[in-house]
Amino acid sequence: MAASVEPRQSSFGRLDAPATAPPARNGSSNGGIRRRADSPVRGCGFPPLISPPRKAIVEEEEQDEEDEEPEEDWREAYGSQLQLEVEPSTRDPRDEGTADAWIDRNPSLIRLTGKHPLNCEPPLARLMHHGFITPAPLHYVRNHGAVPKGDWATWTVEVTGLVRRPARLTMDELANGFAAAEVPATLVCAGNRRKEQNMVQQTVGFNWGAAGVSTSVWRGARLREVLLRCGIMSRKGQALNVCFEGAEDLPGGGGSKYGTSVTREWALDPSRDILLAYAQNGEPLLPDHGFPVRVLIPGCIGGRMVKWLRRIVVTPAESDNYYHFKDNRVLPSHVDAELANAEAWWYRPEYIINELNTNSVITTPGHDEILPINAFTTQRAYTMKGYAYSGGGKKITRVEVTLDGGESWMLCTLDIPEKPNKYGRYWCWCFWSVEIEVLDLLGAKEVAVRAWDQTHNTQPEKLIWNLMGMMNNCW
Template sequence: MYAVHNQPHVLEILQGYKVGELSPEEPSLPAPGDPYAGDPPRHPALKVNSLKPFNAEPPAELLTENYRTPNQLFFKRNHLPVPAVDPASYRLRVEGPGGRALALSLAELKSRFPKHEVTVTLQCAGNRRAEMSCVRPVKGLEWGVAAISTARWGGARLRDVLAHAGYAEEEEEAGERHVCFEGLDKDQSGAAYGASIPYRTAMGRGAEVLLAYEMNGEELPRDHGYPLRVVVPGVVGARHVKWLGRVSVSGEESPSHWQRNDYKGFSPAVDWDTVDFTTAPAIQELPIQSAITEPAPGATVPPGELTVKGYAWSGGGRGVVRVDVSLDGGRTWRVAELTGEEQRPGRAWAWRLWCLTAPVPPDCAALDIVCKAVDASYNVQPDTAAPIWNLRGVLSNAWHRVRVTVAED
């Protein structure tokens, strides 16, 4: 079940708890079945970071070929085996005030509540972790620049469903409340993946959090939460719970491990001997981010003219207002052209793709290409990863650098 723990640093920890070895003469118990045997097939172009559970990203050069990422190339982030859910018997449990509860079928979600569509970018908290590992080792999957994707999602607004269950629009009151989500993906003890978001995120006026059953105009794929998942615009991917089974409102965050003891940022001074996960807030909105998808690191480009492509996105609905690109390591800059759907101020839930075509300096043997983005609040990416290093390798958003060689083909 926890195949992702089959790593040297985990085995080293477990070695301290070893009590002995089974005698080869002892009758062996039947091997348990592979809990991942029922996982769906995946596109062969994906770059796999772990097989069990399955985690993979598309090649960077494919990521920005389309504004909306094709479903089969959308990055995959699973924590447990993909559950097989029967749509006919599926029920979403929504716990209402005063102990009341709803049990909604997929058909009821589609017929009782207006369908709402929104284009949203999802980004893993560990996107670009590999670069942070170059500063100091971190623990986590070695994501490149493509643990981020964009889709057009369709479904019922969470706000409408919670109102139907008896909850009111966000009000000024003492104590913050949270909307907690529980998935149908469970480990062998029965514990499910879970997460939560602030009540105001779900129930604020005009909130666009979705209980999504469509992705890019198609039925949700199994890897992306079939038959129902949460989509929280502007928020880290870890809160977009897939295979949604239960929704509740609580005075406290979800008790899930992934809400309380993971997906949090810390000072570079904190290590695994001193970390206390209770001292840091759970990541919700993500910082400004951009990356180069073309050319690839280490590529050889011809002299003359060079085209550089990439993406930029910021959390919390903050639109991207500018992407700066440098061909000389940050000494001089040019402004890239932004493309993509126009978005309302404060509701820029999706990325902007960008492109710059510039002359290659004459007699130049190599280029140090750099990009940095600026959002509507004038937040800008830090120039290096060292000051933002953290032991989990999350929130990696330093200037992205790609070095290439200049030579005739």
């Protein structure tokens, strides 16, 4: 991501994350996030993880022969990175008269699509202030319609299709009948940074800035264990895809639920950490994030992670849901909306988005930040900062900054708080910084950053426009 820098005279301040987490209020261990007494997510407290968790009962031939490793409490693992205290969420006057009027939301969230449905991102400075783990009330939100009113006591998830033991699982069965797993994962909307594409040519999407990204610790039952317990059939039995369907009523395709799918290989791959998640940062999911249960697929775009999950269907073919085909595609740049519909570009499998690409963003200096130029500041180095991420569990290994349009690059210092899973996969963003002489910054017309992952994928120099404005990652 590039940033223009102009010398201007004034003063400025920066938000830096504190080194230690604040104490929890009222002696609680929930990171200081209070729930209202009349919260719709009450009545579903979670016991602490017991190490090692018990295994689900699965078919003998498909049991994981590896020893289970003890679960580490995420607050201990990332204690120095936690800054979860935020102002209370409230009823937003902009939700009055809509189907979402019952939901409490953080007042600092930036709304991107008007009054309804809610699509929003936090201010970038706030996002960076909280560091590695994003407080749930500040997590970006992508909704396609009204938020369903979930009830823990009555909610069920149906598992059907090509399984030998179809089931309708209650939330208590998901939370207590399967080994609980906790996975730190960065969620990113495929439209993150779309505004840059819309400034070149309007896409069919709204303006995401650079804060359509957030990181949480998610807790839930492993999809693999649920499918094995329900007796997923073999490949020879045509059990090739796992489809997910949410609860919301949406207009797409003349009326549908939100749905998508992953392959059997993905669904059963233990290294992918796919969860049916019912907790975020130690608390029940908020309504906007899928209460009471959602799909979590680390390393993938947010559009694959169905919220308010109602059905899991094992099928021979991929999902036929409207949103599976008419959303989350990177079509060639010459394809406009008319051509996409006339020539059925939406249905060509090579253009579907699953895993995230490599991306990085400059967060300091911030947009319109003013750096005073005087005898004092020119004697000190200026620290540029930002974040980077990649997809598919690949680790960010290098971040570089250029002040001269890519002719030369400075290597940045990486801060990678995450511990990889036992298969060596990384699901979270990291942070980078580099010290620059103020006079060098003053002489730069454009500053840009690029990241590299462990497979040496990096970012393109030029913006690649596409109809949906997705996966923008130019430097």
